[in-house]
Each structure stands twice: as structure tokens, then as C-alpha cells.
Amino acid sequence: MKIKPTIAINDNGFLFDPSTGESYTTNPVAREIIFMMKQNLPIDHIKTNILERYDVDEVVFEKNLIDFIAMLQHFNLSEELA
Amino acid sequence: MEKRTFTIAVTGLNNTDNPGPGVPVIRGIRESNDFDVRVIGMAYENLEPGIYMPGITDKTYLIPYPSAGTKVFLNRIIEIHQKENIDLIIPNFDAELYTFIKSEKILAQHGIRTFLPTLEQLDERSKANLPAYGEKYGVKVPDSREITSLTDIPSLRDDFDYPLLVKGKFYDAYLAYNSEQVINHFNKIASKWGLPVIIQEFIKGTELNVVALGDGTGRTVAAVSMRKQYITDKGKAWGGITINDPKMMEITHSIISKTQWKGGMELEMIKTTSNDYYLIEINPRIPAWVYLAVGAGQNIPEALVKLSMNMDTPSYESYQVGKMFIRYSWDMLGDIGQFEKISMNGELKNMEE
Numbered sequence: 001m002k003i004k005p006t007i008a009i010n011d012n013g014f015l016f017d018p019s020t021g022e023s024y025t026t027n028p029v030a031r032e033i034i035f036m037m038k039q040n041l042p043i044d045h046i047k048t049n050i051l052e053r054y055d056v057d058e059v060v061f062e063k064n065l066i067d068f069i070a071m072l073q074h075f076n077l078s079e080e081l082a
Numbered sequence: 083m084e085k086r087t088f089t090i091a092v093t094g095l096n097n098t099d100n101p102g103p104g105v106p107v108i109r110g111i112r113e114s115n116d117f118d119v120r121v122i123g124m125a126y127e128n129l130e131p132g133i134y135m136p137g138i139t140d141k142t143y144l145i146p147y148p149s150a151g152t153k154v155f156l157n158r159i160i161e162i163h164q165k166e167n168i169d170l171i172i173p174n175f176d177a178e179l180y181t182f183i184k185s186e187k188i189l190a191q192h193g194i195r196t197f198l199p200t201l202e203q204l205d206e207r208s209k210a211n212l213p214a215y216g217e218k219y220g221v222k223v224p225d226s227r228e229i230t231s232l233t234d235i236p237s238l239r240d241d242f243d244y245p246l247l248v249k250g251k252f253y254d255a256y257l258a259y260n261s262e263q264v265i266n267h268f269n270k271i272a273s274k275w276g277l278p279v280i281i282q283e284f285i286k287g288t289e290l291n292v293v294a295l296g297d298g299t300g301r302t303v304a305a306v307s308m309r310k311q312y313i314t315d316k317g318k319a320w321g322g323i324t325i326n327d328p329k330m331m332e333i334t335h336s337i338i339s340k341t342q343w344k345g346g347m348e349l350e351m352i353k354t355t356s357n358d359y360y361l362i363e364i365n366p367r368i369p370a371w372v373y374l375a376v377g378a379g380q381n382i383p384e385a386l387v388k389l390s391m392n393m394d395t396p397s398y399e400s401y402q403v404g405k406m407f408i409r410y411s412w413d414m415l416g417d418i419g420q421f422e423k424i425s426m427n428g429e430l431k432n433m434e435e
Contacts, residue, residue, distance in 0.1 A: 006326075009402075018403040020288065020322040021309035 094174025095132025106373035250275035298344030338345030
């Protein structure tokens with residue numbers, strides 16, 4: 001899963017979809033995840049990276065990550081890795 | 083080379099919560115680097131804000147509504163022309179276009195140019211003719227039907243699912259969830275805009291708009307697409323953002339090419355969740371949000387003036403995506419003397435002159 005290349009993301013984690021004009025704000029952790037997805041890093045890698053650096057229960061994080069990825073798909077912001 | 087100065091008359095100075103395109107059109111043409119302009123406002127009502135706004139018109143005249151009759155209407159235009167020597171008129175209301183197009187030759191004989199679609203082009207894109215238009219030019223359009231009487235309403239259930247849209251022939255559109263609501267909207271619209279009233283299938287999706295300019299030979303001189311971000315209770319855009327939607331541009335270029343559209347236009351489309359595009363309306367003039375296109379890099383009013391004046395007018399190739407507009411209200415102060423002049427004399431010079 002990766003962020004569509006057409007989606008513009010700035011350093012503050014503000015997303016803009018030029019094809020729809022929709023924009024989205026993200027919190028700091030979501031921003032980190034999006035930046036990693038933008039680099040085409042696999043989800044497992046993203047998960048490990050976040051778990052290493054944050055004090056979070058793995059099950060809780062995994063559930064939130066799945067929700068977040070589903071949200072990105074719902075808003076048409078992501079696509080499968082080639 | 084010395085810049086030419088044109089005297090351009092513009093209608094649609096009603097910069098209200100249901101704004102006419104006159105003021106943004108004037109802002110666009112005043113920003114031209116290729117010509118200078120003297121702007122003559124033409125107003126139907128003496129409280130149209132554009133009459134009083136500083137830096138918009140140089141002088142404004144009251145004109146009668148086209149419904150007063152073509153002769154009365156034209157006589158007033160010619161009277162103003164004799165004082166101001168108008169080079170070009172840019173009409174900005176759907177309701178006045180028929181009169182201006184019909185009068186194109188007479189205006190030309192007096193040396194007044196226009197840059198308008200033909201009567202055939204105007205008629206075929208009317209709301210009532212939209213299904214035939216869609217078929218002819220290969221564009222998806224919602225099913226629609228004209229109704230002229232309350233007795234037509236019960237049978238709508240045979241052809242349409244609720245909710246459906248009830249539309250006036252020029253302006254206004256209301257969503258109706260049952261036949262009672264259709265009756266209410268029918269009466270309201272018929273008393274304001276006359277008959278027929280148009281019933282249109284409701285397509286669920288995101289409304290997207292394109293402002294475009296055709297040169298009359300099939301060439302798209304400019305086209306900018308926008309999504310409304312904030313809509314008033316009158317359905318007007320109070321905020322919008324330019325977007326990059328290649329499919330909408332393709333549809334726009336195709337329509338202009340096939341119809342050889344001449345003049346400004348606004349395409350209103352619905353993009354469904356399955357990525358189908360339905361053309362719901364074509365407005366045969368520049369829309370009130372045109373200044374967004376100017377800000378995004380396509381000065382459509384300026385290009386329209388250049389085409390009218392046979393100046394070199396290359397097509398715009400791109401525009402800035404993510405450019406936004408937000409309308410606002412502002413209490414402008416005037417003087418009773420100004421109101422007196424426009425009311426009593428039918429004309430008012432801008433205060434800055």
C-alpha cells in the first residue's frame with residue numbers, strides 16, 4: 001500500500017488531492033506513517049518502526065493502523081504497491 | 083507599441099449573495115497588460131453593488147429589462163453608445179442573452195461588438211433540450227422532462243425516482259422528495275421564471291464545474307475546473323478550489339470542438355462514485371466565479387475581449403491547481419447623492435473619476 005503519487009503532502013502532514021480539491025489534516029503519527037508510505041515502505045516495516053519508537057500496545061496499534069489504511073483507501077488516497 | 087483603449091460595457095453588476103459575473107469579469111479585463119479599458123456598467127436595478135464599488139466601472143447606466151421589449155432595450159443601449167462609444171458589450175445574464183444575440187447585427191452596424199454563441203447553440207444547450215444534446219454530442223446527461231402544468235406532476239412517478247430536481251428555465255433548482263414538494267417548487271419557479279419548469283433526474287455525486295471559452299471555430303481558448311467547497315442556501319459557490327480532473331477537461335474540449343461554441347460558458351457536472359461524469363447544465367456565459375480562473379492563470383475575460391477585437395489569443399495550456407476563492411460580505415458606504423443620480427438620471431460616474 002502506498003500513497004498515490006498525485007497526492008500533495010507538505011511537511012506539516014497536510015494532504016491535498018488535486019483531482020478532487022479535497023484536503024486532509026493528519027496528526028503527527030499519521031504524518032509519519034504517510035511519509036513512510038510515500039517512500040513505498042511495506043506496512044510491516046512501518047509497524048515495526050512505530051512500535052520501536054512509541055510506547056504503544058501492538059494489538060491496539062495494529063487495529064488503528066488497519067483503520068487508518070482503510071480510511072486512506074476510502075478517500076482514494078492510496079493504491080497498491082506495484 | 084502603444085496599448086489600445088477599449089470601451090467595454092458589462093452587465094451583471096449584482097454582486098449579491100446570488101452574484102452576477104459582471105464584477106469579476108471587469109476585474110479580469112482591468113488586469114490586462116495588453117490593452118487599457120474604460121468600463122461602462124449596465125445595471126437593471128439601482129442598488130446593484132457594482133454600480134457603487136470603487137475601481138469597478140467608470141460609469142454606470144440603468145437599462146430596462148429585456149422583457150420590456152427588444153426595441154426599448156436596444157434604444158437604451160444605442161443611446162448609451164452615442165455618449166460612450168462602446169467597442170464591446172459583455173452580457174452576463176442568461177435571461178438577456180437571447181435579446182443580445184438577436185440584436186447582434188444591429189449592434190454591429192453601430193460599431194458595437196459582441197462575442198456570443200449563435201441562437202442555435204444557445205437553444206440546443208437549454209435545460210429542456212439537454213437529453214437531445216447529450217445524445218448528439220456523446221455526453222452522459224440526467225434524464226429530464228419539461229412540465230407546463232400541475233397536472234403533469236402525478237405522472238412523474240412513472241419515469242423518475244424521488245428525489246428529483248425541479249429547475250427553472252434560467253435559474254433556480256430545488257430537490258423534491260415527493261409530489262407535494264414538486265408542486266410547491268413548481269409554483270415558486272413558474273411564478274418567478276415562467277414556464278416550462280424542468281424536472282431532472284437527481285444524480286448523486288460531487289458537483290464539479292468548468293469555466294471555458296470557445297473561439298467559435300472549435301478551439302478551446304481557456305478552461306479551468308473547480309469544485310465548490312462551500313455552497314450557499316441558493317446553491318451558489320461561496321468558496322471553491324481549482325482541481326486537476328483530466329476527464330472533465332476532455333469532455334470540455336470535446337463539447338467546444340463539436341459544437342464550435344463561441345463565447346464563455348460554464349459546464350456543471352456531477353462525478354459519481356463510480357467515476358461517471360454527468361453533464362447537468364451548460365450556462366451560456368461566464369460564471370460569477372471566473373476570477374478564480376484569472377487568479378489560477380487563465381484570464382478568461384481578457385481572452386474574450388481579445389477574441390472580440392481580433393487580437394492574437396493563444397490557447398491557455400495550464401493553470402494553477404489548488405487555487406482557492408472565498409467570497410465575503412463587506413459593508414460599503416455610499417451617499418444618498420449617488421443613489422439619487424442613478425435613480426433620477428439613470429447614470430452615475432464612479433466616485434474615483
